[in-house]
Amino acid sequence: MPLVRPPPLPPRPYSESATPQTKQPPALGLCKRSNFTQGHNDWLQIKSPRAIPNFDICPDCYNTSFRNTRYGSFISAGPAKPAKMSVVCDFSFLWVxxxxxxxxQMGQPDLSxxxxxxxxxxxxxxxxxxxxMEDPVVKNGGRPEVIRTWYCLQDPKTGSLIEEMTACSFCVAHINVLFPCLKRIFAPIANxxxxxxxxxxxxxxxxQQRCIEIVDQMAAVAQSTLETKTRDITPLIDFVKKWGPIPACQQGTLVSGQKQYSFPSAVPEFTACEECYLRHIEPLYSQSPQPAILAQLEEQEAKSGGFLCDLFSPRLQSYFTDASRTNDISTFRQKLMARNNKMQEIEIQLRRMKQEIQQLKAQERMHRNQMIVAQSQARIRSTQWAVSGWSAPPIDWGITNVEMAKANEKAMQAAILQDSMTDLENEWIRYWK
Structure with a gap:
């Protein structure tokens, strides 16, 4: 039976002048309270048209994503939290x-x-x-292998499972709530x-970006289903079949055990991963005339030692686009070599600074320990005077103060170096990455 869009709830009145509206979804910034934290009294909650009492939003997420939208007036200050209660911003979760x-996108009338x-x-x-997040594989951005019930998309035309992507029951449950018209597009593996x-x-x-793209494909199918009252998941299946087997680009970290694409004779410094090849290079073959640079491109099997992808950032992509358009291999290689040299230079500086910071912090701990020892010895001497019956002189905190000053000096030097590291990292991101 064709699916029918449920009737929307009546919209809540709001003042156009008080709450400027935007047609496009706002940019979602990084949440500063994505980990449990204490001591904040500025949490907000969804209060209208129905309160969601256990859903906490931090002020930064509210200002970035809700304020000046049609949903901003639905949110207001929540009740004060107990001083020792740890709270996390619920809007930091990706599914939310x-x-x-x-x-x-669908213009829903509220935030239910x-x-x-x-x-x-x-x-x-x-x-x-x-x-x-306690799993070491997850901490490194990977996917841990777990024994549980798994699900795959099911092709409604053939009944076969699309094995290029597996999903857990928790994620399938979220898809079912997010897109009710897509229920039962997943089927359990091995019964x-x-x-x-x-x-x-x-x-x-x-x-993560690949996962967001898959959900975007689901959203497109859901929207089409609601508009046409007929469900066709073929575009989603085609997308998963194409991208499911392709490893995600490692974006500047070492890639091991994967095929690579390079110009071994013209630009031996260049390598691209399979994902970036499909996204940025393969479409060029359909151009007319075809960029001459492609004639020198070679696909190579995985090599020992791995490689770094040179097409993951917009800056690197622009270098390659210019070279494809002008066939100026020499300039492309010069830019790439300059970037690689700068990367090595900055990595050396960052390693040196990190070692210096570790040394300074170790020296700070040493001086603080010596401060504690000197403090204890001063108190012991004062107690001995008191026990002896003689009038005790003032406690001499001289050595304690000297060690405390040295510890503070080392801490300040470490903080200055940490700021220099941050500046250097920002320079890399702004001008070179």
Whole structure:
């Protein structure tokens, strides 16, 4: 039966002059309270048209994502938290942010969907393994292998499972709440048997952008389904089949065990990963005339030692685009070599600064320990005077103060070096990355 869009709730009145509206979803900035924290009394909550009491929003996320939108008036200050209660910003979670983008896109009248998404309880298998921040694989941006029930997209035309992507029950539950018209597009693998696999639908680190793109494809199918009242997941299946087997670009970190693309004779310093090749190089083959630079491009199997991708950033992509347009290989190589030299120079400086900071902090700890010892000795001497019955002279804090001053000096030197590291990293991002 064709799916029918449910009737929307009546919109809540608001003042156009008091709350300027935007048609496009706002940019979602980084949340500064994505980890549990204490001591903040400025938490906000969704109060209208129905209160969501356990959904906390930090002021930064409110100002960045809700203020000056049609939903800004639905949010107001929440009740004060107990002093020792640890709280995390619920809007820092990726599923919640995806839900907000979807309801904004669909023009939903309120923020009820955020409460529904945040209140999803995991089944017996637990949360998505990619959200277990205690797992060392997750900390490194990877996907841990876990034994549980897994799901794949099911091709409605053939009934076969699309094995290029596996998803956990926790992520499937979120998709079902986020896009009700897409329920049952996933089917359990091996009739629900618990198997060892990874969740490809929601990944931290470098693979997160790919996951967002998959959800975007689902959103497009959901929107089409609601508009046409007919569900066709073929575009989603095609996207997953194409990109599911492709490793995500490591974006400046070492790539090992993967094929690479390079110009071994013309620009031996250049290498590109498979994802960046498909995104930025393969489309050039359909141009007419075809860029001459492509004639020198070679696909190579994985080599020992790995490589760094030279197409992950907009700056590097612009270098390659210019070379493709002008066939000026020499200038392209000069820019790439200058960037690589700068990268090595900055890495050496950062390593040196990091070592100096560690040494300064060690010296700070040493002086603070000596300060504690001197403080204890001064008190002991004062006590001995008191026990002896003689009138005790004032406690001599001279050595204690000297050690404290030395510790503070080392701490200040470390802080100055840390600021210099930050400036150097920002210089790399702004001018070279």
């Amino acid at each position: 942010r995806l839900a907000y983008m979807w309801l904004f 969907l955020l409460g529904e998404i945040s209140s999803i309880d995991p089944d017996r298998d637990g949360i998505c393994p990619n959200f277990n 629900g048997q618990r198997l060892l696999a990874t969740c490809d639908l929601m990944t931290q680190g470098n693979g």
